[in-house]
Amino acid sequence: MYKQLVSLSCAAILGLGSAAVLADDDVRMDEVPGLVEQGTIQSLESLNEKALSVQPGTITDTDLDKHYGRYVYEVEIRDAQGQEWDIDLDASNGDVLEHRRDD
Structure with missing residues (x-):
């Protein structure tokens, strides 16, 4: 019984650890092409155009991550104000997942 409990505990801990690894990974720029x-993904140029069509301004930072198996392109924009x-x-398709103002 003790061995089974230890085995289950180890499996649970390893499972949580691997879920955390899958949750958020930065994608290296050399992987993008x-x-x-x-x-798998659209070009960064087309994604930048999409972001600017949603929120006009100047792009100040970008990041490509993989969240739970989905590639997410994060764009920071400074508007005219x-x-x-x-x-x-x-x-993968340019759909807007989130559009929010930084506080």
């Missing part, structure tokens, strides 16, 4: 070529905005896009 291959992902675009494979059709100096407000910062965060736009999260599904990198």
